[in-house]
Amino acid sequence: MEFKRHIVHIDLDSFFVSVERRINPDLIGKPVIIGGSKDRGVVASCSYEARQYGIHSAMPSAKAYKLCPHAIFLHGSHGRYSEASREVTQIIHNSVPLYQKTSIDEFYIDLTGMDRFYDPYQLATDLRQQVITETGLPISFGMASSKTVAKMATNQAKPNGQLRIEHGREKEFMAPLNISKIPMLGEKTCEKLYQYGVEKIGDLQKCNLRFLESVFGRAGKYIWEKAQGIDYSEIVPHSERKSISTEHTFHQDTADQRTLETMLVSMTEELAFKLRSENKLASCLAIKIRFNNFETHTLQEKIALTSAEHILIPGIKNLLKRAWNQHRPIRLIGVKLSQLCSGSYQINLFEDNEEQIKLYKAMDNINFKFGNKTVCRAAGMEIGQRNFNPFQAE
Incomplete structure (x- = not known):
């Protein structure tokens, strides 16, 4: 069977x-x-x-x-x-x-x-x-016998719909669709196939495997299998991430300490807000520096579990002092918080006071409602509206 x-x-x-x-x-x-x-x-x-x-x-x-x-x-x-x-x-x-x-x-x-x-x-x-x-x-x-066909079925079911592709009918479903509908088939690959008169997936299904391998090399077999609806890739179980990070490349290399610290404050605020919004705490912080000759250094430090900026920011600034001699121009700077675990900043009560916890909660409520950076430290205001894209895949 x-x-x-x-x-x-x-x-x-x-x-x-x-x-x-x-x-x-x-x-x-x-x-x-x-x-x-x-x-x-x-x-x-x-x-x-x-x-x-x-x-x-x-x-x-x-x-x-x-x-x-x-x-x-x-x-x-x-x-x-x-x-x-x-x-x-x-x-x-x-x-x-x-x-x-x-x-x-x-x-x-x-x-x-x-x-x-x-x-x-x-x-x-x-x-x-x-x-x-x-x-x-x-x-x-979309529901099908493989991840590839299921994703294509979803795209056909949109908006706000559902579609099942019966076992054995994968090729029939795919045949009339444009080759661009195949997930992960790049624009250049499609353009090359168009030059050979291959526009529909049905056309691609009829292509000889050796022909595709002669044109695309090893990728030829991958393309052929996708067109046939063959995809044995497994579902990788969901797991919580263990770190969170962000980085910024300067338009012009800089050795200005105030500029660097302002950027670090803004980036650390960003990450701390994400931690609290996901009910996470970090126990390790790190800084990444890339100099103008592309030499890259990273430095990290263990800390008590926290998601509070008034603890994270001084730690990040200290790492900057240790990693940078204040003379070499810097091209890129990054901040990473890792060794995450679930929990709220109530754990930090031994080092926080009630006013600070209330302040964080008030800031987070406002930022959740009106958007990140609505409320932030004055030190991060200059960079608060930098070219940060909050929509990147996490």
């Missing part, structure tokens, strides 16, 4: 936009663009209404504004999106035996073997409805 896999791919539709619409229903049905302003920045996410004007993620905001001047531009809030992602993750965690979180808004679930007890498609359907009911966020899923 053939062993059948049941893989589900879940994707939260226009996730950042959907979270904003949950807070402000007036945005529903309107072209919404997340990321930067109409004058600068890039599009991190946009609504389906905005996509109708040719707008897509990673497009310069100025170009998006030209395409759709009446669009609503929002800076967005990393805190809000992380919190919404955690809500969905918790529902999935409580509902299925094995899942993989591949980004803030995307999951793979393995229901293989569940058909002995349940209908896997019905289980996935019920899970989707639970997410919609409990979070108010639109969500789509």
